[in-house]
Amino acid sequence: MSLDRAFAELRPAMFALAYRITGNRADAEEIVQDAFVRLHNAAPKDAVRSLKAYLATITARLSLNRLRDQRARREIYVGEWLPEPLLTEDEPGVRAEDVSFALMAVLERLSPLERVVFVLRNAFDLTFDEIVPAVRRDAGTCRKIFSRARVRILEERPRFAVDRERHRALLRSFTEAALGGDTAKLVSLLDDDAVLHGDGGGKALAIKKPVAGAVAVAHFIIAVTRTLPADMRVDEIDLNGTPGLVVAAGGRPVVAILIDTDGERIHSVFAVANPDKLAALAVVDLKAKA
Secondary structure (H helix, E strand, C coil), X not given: CCHHHHHHHHHHHHHHHHHHHHCCHHHHHHHHHHHHHXXXXXXXXXXXXXXXXXXXXXXXXXXXXXXXXXXXXXXXCCCCCCCCCCECCCCCXXXXXXXXXXXXXXXXXXXXXXXXXXXXXXXXXXXXXXXXXXXXXXXXXXXXXXXXXXXHHHHHCCCCCCCHHHHHHHHHHHHHHHHHCCHHHHHHHEEEEEEEEEECCCCCCCCCCCEECHHHHHHHHHHHHCCCCCCCEEEEEEECCEEEXXXXXXXXXXXXXXXXXXXXXXXXXEEECCHHHCHHHHHHHHHHHC
């Protein structure tokens, strides 16, 4: 396979891998470019067995190094750290299940090593022997790391298979209730144990710790909605493989909103307001206004 063809065919999967490990779009793009440069410079004997596994190993190793570098900064981050919302309208090769925002948020609670092993095994179906070069641990240790990570993931987030149109319908009902100040309707859409997560990074107004409970979440959302500028607009856009919202004011996005639902009720609401994490959405917004 030529390098150009390999890039076209495998780049979406490698990007999804790097994004799932780092939670950052720009980091993922840099890592994938670096991985393909290393592939280009590799000796032929290094890449003959499985090109996808070879690239996954390089991408995972680079991502692990980047994630470890980020950990120190995240320990002093103001408030809760959430992944960067990923615009997937322009990423047709990236599967929704590979970049689910709710799963990404749970992955943040794993150690860097647990996260890499879990993603490589769960998303790429690599054997533990194939994971060894990426994390430099033996196969038995990788198996134990994966088992521990999987238990934590299952404890913290049940997996929901939800029809896309049902997801969109709930999101639109959520939007109507918030904009209309309809607390009762909003509460009815939320699971009793619903949780609101916010990320402002100290650079935008946001909650510093999650808000729990349908009534508390509904009251908070409606209170914040009433403070938004009169010129705001709410756009529905494809984020992390599912319908999401971007609230814009003054020609720039001020918050991206995603929900996690079982198709009946909303279990989690994620509101990312840190402007550093909305950079890609700002470009889309300007195009929409052009």
